[in-house]
Amino acid sequence: MKRRDLIKGLTLLPVAGSLVPFKAAAAAPLAPGLERDLFKELGVRTFINAAGTYTFMTGSLMHDYVVNAIKFASTEFCLLDDLQDKVGEKIAALVKSESAVITSGAFAGMTLGLAGILTGMDQKKVSQLPHIEGTGMKSEVICQKAHDIGYNQALTNTGCKIIQVETAEDVAKAINEKTALLHFLNIEADKGKIMHEEWVALGKKFNIPTSIDIAADVPPVSNLWRFNELGFSFVVISGGKAIRGPQSAGILMGNKDIIAAARLSMPPRGSTIGRGMKVNKEEVLGMYVALEHYISYDHDKEWKEWAGRIDTMQGSVKNIAGIKTEIKVPQLGNVTPTLHITWDKTKVKITTKELQENLRNGTPSIEIVNNGDEHISITAWVMKAGEEKIVAKRLKEEILKVASA
Numbered sequence: 393m394k395r396r397d398l399i400k401g402l403t404l405l406p407v408a409g410s411l412v413p414f415k416a417a418a419a420a421p422l423a424p425g426l427e428r429d430l431f432k433e434l435g436v437r438t439f440i441n442a443a444g445t446y447t448f449m450t451g452s453l454m455h456d457y458v459v460n461a462i463k464f465a466s467t468e469f470c471l472l473d474d475l476q477d478k479v480g481e482k483i484a485a486l487v488k489s490e491s492a493v494i495t496s497g498a499f500a501g502m503t504l505g506l507a508g509i510l511t512g513m514d515q516k517k518v519s520q521l522p523h524i525e526g527t528g529m530k531s532e533v534i535c536q537k538a539h540d541i542g543y544n545q546a547l548t549n550t551g552c553k554i555i556q557v558e559t560a561e562d563v564a565k566a567i568n569e570k571t572a573l574l575h576f577l578n579i580e581a582d583k584g585k586i587m588h589e590e591w592v593a594l595g596k597k598f599n600i601p602t603s604i605d606i607a608a609d610v611p612p613v614s615n616l617w618r619f620n621e622l623g624f625s626f627v628v629i630s631g632g633k634a635i636r637g638p639q640s641a642g643i644l645m646g647n648k649d650i651i652a653a654a655r656l657s658m659p660p661r662g663s664t665i666g667r668g669m670k671v672n673k674e675e676v677l678g679m680y681v682a683l684e685h686y687i688s689y690d691h692d693k694e695w696k697e698w699a700g701r702i703d704t705m706q707g708s709v710k711n712i713a714g715i716k717t718e719i720k721v722p723q724l725g726n727v728t729p730t731l732h733i734t735w736d737k738t739k740v741k742i743t744t745k746e747l748q749e750n751l752r753n754g755t756p757s758i759e760i761v762n763n764g765d766e767h768i769s770i771t772a773w774v775m776k777a778g779e780e781k782i783v784a785k786r787l788k789e790e791i792l793k794v795a796s797a
Contacts, residue, residue: 601625717731
């Protein structure tokens with residue numbers, strides 16, 4: 393059968409079938425030839441990540457059990473829909489949603505979730521996206537002004553446009569026959585005038601689906617199910633941050649009808665808006681295992697480890713004249729202990745950029761966050777054990793070089 397005929401023959405609903413049970417593989421030594429230091433060979437700089445889970449820094453590092461799941465998945469063939477069916481059922485139970493599917497990141501989840509709302513199970517509409525004019529599909533997404541950031545292109549990729557609002561009254565006035573979705577951005581929740589519960593209530597009042605982007609918003613682990621329980625129609629989250637799954641994976645979870653319709657725009661189907669948003673069997677199983685383990689962590693113990701690392705780094709510089717340190721915990725996204733270091737430039741004669749570059753160009757290379765004039769911040773949650781001691785030593789060395797006696 394020709395490839396295009398095979399794609400055309402795919403059923404509209406996910407394929408049912410059997411799935412070989414996953415058995416966690418024991419950690420094994422690298423096979424001959426895999427012990428090469430490819431980064432060094434290619435001249436690619438690696439570093440201690442004291443900044444956080446930024447995509448341009450390749451997110452976070454996968455645990456051994458995730459890598460083992462990926463290695464296991466690479467040894468057999470299976471039907472992608474079958475795998476997504478079975479994994480989706482397991483994940484939905486873990487996150488207390490009606491349904492779930494692994495996507496190629498939170499951004500893809502936003503596009504696909506909205507696509508599912510626009511098309512329903514109508515295959516003709518699926519093939520028409522993002523060219524929605526004249527199709528009868530809805531074409532507007534309502535979003536609070538403070539929540540309308542660049543990542544919302546994931547929504548406009550469907551052909552919809554964003555309608556900005558600020559108050560509940562604005563929402564009521566903006567809703568019309570073209571309104572497809574009310575979208576919420578969790579990390580900017582405190583900057584909007586409408587909070588989560590009211591947003592969901594507005595959606596129910598006007599019979600409009602609601603979505604929420606929580607891409608980087610675990611911890612706390614409870615956020616994995618909190619927004620499903622609040623009643624959002626769909627929720628998207630990145631997999632390659634705190635959950636430490638594959639960096640190119642994420643989860644779309646929520647209403648079963650929306651998820652089923654979203655999957656019509658996903659691979660393996662072709663001629664769809666989401667064809668390029670492939671997620672392979674290795675990522676699906678890696679994401680599943682990562683989530684399983686993340687939910688079962690001793691999160692209190694993990695927090696104490698992070699706090700201990702932060703204390704080590706703070707202790708190395710806090711008594712240097714002109715230095716001020718403060719530990720803060722963000723309230724919405726990247727909720728982990730974060731060390732903020734500021735300084736009196738008359739006593740510590742270095743710019744933020746110079747300190748950042750000195751740490752970056754040292755051995756080993758270290759990445760921190762530049763917060764502007766005489767202000768850096770450091771996190772510890774994606775460090776390897778012991779790296780906080782190296783960062784503490786290097787910080788102290790660089791600051792003492794330029795500190796007044």
